[in-house]
Structures are given as structure tokens and as C-alpha cells.
Amino acid sequence: MNFLKKAPARSLNGVALLRLDFNTEDEWRLEATLPTIKFLEKKAKAIVIVSHRGRPEDLALKNGQPLKVPQEFSLRRDAKFLEKALKKKVHFISHYRFADIKEEVFGSPRGSIFVLENLRFLEGEEFNDLKLGKDLASLADYFVNDAFAVSHRKASSVVAVTKYLPSYVGFELESELKHLGHLVEKPKHPLVLIFGGGKSHDKIPVMDSFSKQADYFIVGGGVANTFLKVEGFDIGESKADENPSPKVKKFLKDKRLVLPLDYVQSGKKILDVGPLSVTHAAAIISRAKTIIWNGPFGFIENSRYTKGSLGIAKAIAKNKKAFSIAGGGETVMFLKDKKLDTKFSFISTGGGAMLEFLAGKKLPGIEALRHSKK
Ligand code: 3PG
Ligand code: MG
Secondary structure (H helix, E strand, O other): OOEHHHOOHHHHOOEEEEEOOOOOOOOHHHHHOHHHHHHHHHHOOEEEEEOOOOOOOOOOEEOOEEOOOOHHHOOHHHHHHHHHHHOOOOEEEOOOOHHHHHHHHHOOOOOEEEEEOOHHHOOOHHHOOHHHHHHHHOOOOEEEEOOHHHOOOOOOOOOHHHHOOEEEEOHHHHHHHHHHHHHHHOOOOOEEEEEOOOOHHHHHHHHHHOOOOOOEEEEOHHHHHHHHHHHOOOOOOOOOOOOOOOHHHHHHOOOOEEOOOOEEEEOOEEEEEOHHHHHHHHHHHHOOOEEEEEOOOOOOOOHHHOHHHHHHHHHHHHOOOOEEEEEOHHHHHHHHHOOOHHHOOEEOOOOHHHHHHHOOOOOHHHHHHHOOEO
């Protein structure tokens, strides 16, 4: 793999196509990639930034123009954020007429920065369409992936594009590979995995892949609800997996599984774990040497149900001897909000990507960088 950090300056002289992930409610993922942008600003002729946000259903295009990109999906606000952060003009491009974009980019003064509208309005992006990869590649001389969070998706701007351009690993992605890679190889014990949030179907496979190494699996939120449901408890209208994996049964017999001891409920819904659960989990966390956390323990959108997650976060922050990692959009946003993110050894920008990486899967975006055009 070619690491941006080690690339000879002459190979970075042309236009850079930079893949980022703007897919969070706030700007933290973007902030994490500022070092790469600032570095390229000095080295490259121009930077063309591409990203996605959300999963828009309406992919209609007319003459290379998105029919209408609703504000919630538009990357205009990210371009504005960058403008402030970099203290310079950032050109936002709201169409996909590649020949016109190419002309504008290659004709621009040195150091120009462009942000292209949400790629998920382009048919083909999510199917790793080769033609789209080629079109994107036509906008630049080389490609940089600094979007770990989307590297588990086989998309044109993540995979196909690397066939047509020499490709580099950005600083943020490099840091993810280093920190998470180290964890997969030789974690120190006790190793404590903590999983909450929805989507337990994403988390059970990770638990399973750590089943030889982990010392504890502490679960809360929708993940815990799924265990309760399979065990036969009436969880009312609480969030849980519709089709729980058969592995859930296996884990229910595992002594290392730590289920909540008490709950905070409203009507028929479990909305947080209770104080006993936090005390119990905190005792385990205090002895850990390695901690991996993904997914809140309650419905943190409502401040009344944040106590469980806050208790977990504080317990991890307090353990200064452990190597601690947190990931996932909601979890990290919560930690930033509570100013506890800096107490972790590493904050991963990946949600699904972090889980798949930790589960030992090969991520298409990272494999593509290994085999990119030379
Ligand atoms: C994420 O938020 O996990 C990434 O941006 C990927 O988004 P997706 O799950 O919609 O593909
Ligand atoms: Mg997400």
C-alpha cells in the first residue's frame, strides 16, 4: 500500500481526488481528516473532495444535474465548514458534468479546493460501477482514501476509482489501520468488548470473531434486548433484532456475557440500563487492559436516557491503564458532547467499518488500495 505520508513530493504535484466521509450529524469525521486536507493543500495542484451522506432513495438525474438534492443530503454545508476550518474559498460543485468539472479543476489556480455534491445521487456509486470510477478518476492525477468509515462499502469512489489512478492511504485511514490492526493482533488482557446501540446483527459476528480472545462481553441497548428476547423475556416494544443470529443462543450460555441487571423503562419500552448494571460493568471495566466500545446503552437522543452510556463512558475514561477504543457515529458524537472522547486511547471514525475490520473481514476499500494502479 502507498501511504500518503511516505509519498515523494513529485508524485503529489498534480490534482488529488480525495475520498472523505461526511456522513455524521456533526462535523467530527470531517475534523479528523483536516490534517490530510492541509497536507494536500501544500502539495497538490488542486484537491477534489468527494463524499456521501445518508441513503437517498431518489437518485433521479437530468442532464448530469441532480433533480433536487434535499438540504439534509447536500454536502454544501460541509464545503462551508471546510471553508471556515481552512480559512480559504472552497468551491462547491452541484452537478456531475464530469467534462466541465475537469476543465474547471485543471484550469484553477494552484491550491484550489473543490467539494462535489453527494455521490449517492449518482447511479452506479453503490454498485461500484466502473464507468463512474473512470469518470471520477478523470478529475484528478491521483487518488487518496481518507474515509475509513466507508471502506467496507464496495462503491465506485472507494473501489473502482483505484483501478484508474495511483492511490494513497490518507493519514486518518493510516491511523485506523495502525490502531485497530494492533488490537486484532495482540490485545492485552483482560480484553473487554462493550456493545450497545441497534443493529445487533453487526455486533454479534464481531463478538464471535473475538470469542477466543475476549474476557468479557458487556452488552446494553438493542444488543442486550436481542439477547433478552431470544432468552424468552417479554421486551414489549423495545428495540431488538428481528432475526437474531443463531450465535445469540451460544452466547447466552457463555459465562463471559454480561447482561444488564436492571433497566429504565417507559411504557413497554426499555430505554436505558439502570444503576446496578452500570456499577457492575464499571467494576469489570476498571480491571481491563483493552476496551472496545461501540453503541450507546440507552436512547441517548433523549437526555433522560443517557445515564447508562455516561456511566460506561466515565468508567472507561477512569481506567488510565487500558488501551481504549470507541467507534460508531452515535457513540463518538455522545463522547464528544460529554468531552470524554479525549480520555480514550483512540477514537475510530468507523461504525460498521470498525466492526468489520475488528471481526477480521477484508474491507473492499482497503484491499483496493493494495491493488491500485501503480
Ligand atoms: C457510515 O456512516 O457508517 C458510513 O458513512 C457508511 O454509510 P452507510 O452505512 O450508509 O453505507
Ligand atoms: Mg452511520
